[in-house]
Amino acid sequence: MAEQADVLRRTPLSRDRILRAAVTLADGTGIESLSMRNLAQELGVVPMALYKHVANKDELLDGMIDVVVGQIDPPVPGDDWKPTVRLRVLAARRMLGRHPWAALAIESRNTATPGVLAYLDSMVGVFRAAGFSVDLAHHVMHAMGSRILGFSQELFDDTRRAGRSGASEPQPAPTFPPEAAARFPHLAEIAVAASHDDGSVVGSGCDDQFEFEFALDLLLDGIERLHRQGCTPPPFSEFSGPRR
Structure with missing residues (x-):
């Protein structure tokens, strides 16, 4: 388990990875508890690393919405x-x-x-x-x-x-x-x-x-x-x- 977590921490950070991690975090603990700090902790990076991919929490939330709406079956x-x-x-x-x-x-x-x-x-x-x-x-x-x-x-x-x-x-x-x-x-x-x-x-x-x-x-x-x-x-x- 520790080895798997270590592999995740070595995975290059990307906007998609950040958004999907944020969705998972919100699913587990609620949107109210989501912050850039605890998201960074979940990803094993410093909070400032997130801002290279999302400008702020509003942009993070917009991206999370698009991730989940993208899961709706197409017509x-x-x-x-x-x-x-x-x-x-x-x-x-x-x-x-x-x-x-x-x-x-x-x-x-x-x-x-x-x-x-x-x-x-x-x-x-x-x-x-x-x-x-x-x-x-x-x-x-x-x-x-x-x-x-x-x-x-x-x-x-x-x-x-x-x-x-x-x-x-x-x-x-x-x-x-x-x-x-x-x-x-x-x-x-x-x-x-x-x-x-x-x-x-x-x-x-x-x-x-x-x-x-x-x-x-x-x-x-x-x-x-x-x-x-x-x-x-x-x-x-x-x-x-x-x-x-």
């Missing part, structure tokens, strides 16, 4: 949009089960990371490939909200509310610079389709009231359909991840 080409989206969202939820800190970490960022943007862009791409209009894809992404990443913002989750400062699900900027638009074309496409409402809490450039009512109507329609079918809730799931 299966050729399938219908509905099972494709459902399976991918459930894959995102399984990722959160492996990394319980990730949902709050994603929400804590002021801007979405490149990995999150790539994931969201691919999901919009599924809707667009299925023939959804740009406007409908835009509204659907708002209606899905954080569920698209495998979690939801529960009304009565006191622990969760205590850890938040009013942040909503990460949103792409309403306008995209050319290089970002080339990298995330589907997000750029729906961003420019937004109606303008400067005071929106949903996202700059979006009609807050319309997006709220759109999602509300979707939920009510679904509830009505289940009620007509005499839906009985299934037994409690033993899903080991965060209950959101």
Whole structure:
């Protein structure tokens, strides 16, 4: 065991190695206990060595988010949009089960990371490939909200509310610079389709009231359909991840 630890300490330090070690540390002890000092100790280096690869803890956290979001299964080409989206969202939820800190970490960022943007862009791409209009894809992404990443913002989750400062699900900027638009074309496409409402809490450039009512109507329609079918809730799931 000591020999294995010695080999790890002699492994050249890299950004990828740092990020993966940080993810493992957060998985084991929680994101709150993660610091550059204890991460350096885990890697067998001095703290200053980390700063050659990550500028600060914010950049470290962004990189960790991209590592875990990169674990979400890619969409299966050729399938219908509905099972494709459902399976991918459930894959995102399984990722959160492996990394319980990730949902709050994603929400804590002021801007979405490149990995999150790539994931969201691919999901919009599924809707667009299925023939959804740009406007409908835009509204659907708002209606899905954080569920698209495998979690939801529960009304009565006191622990969760205590850890938040009013942040909503990460949103792409309403306008995209050319290089970002080339990298995330589907997000750029729906961003420019937004109606303008400067005071929106949903996202700059979006009609807050319309997006709220759109999602509300979707939920009510679904509830009505289940009620007509005499839906009985299934037994409690033993899903080991965060209950959101």
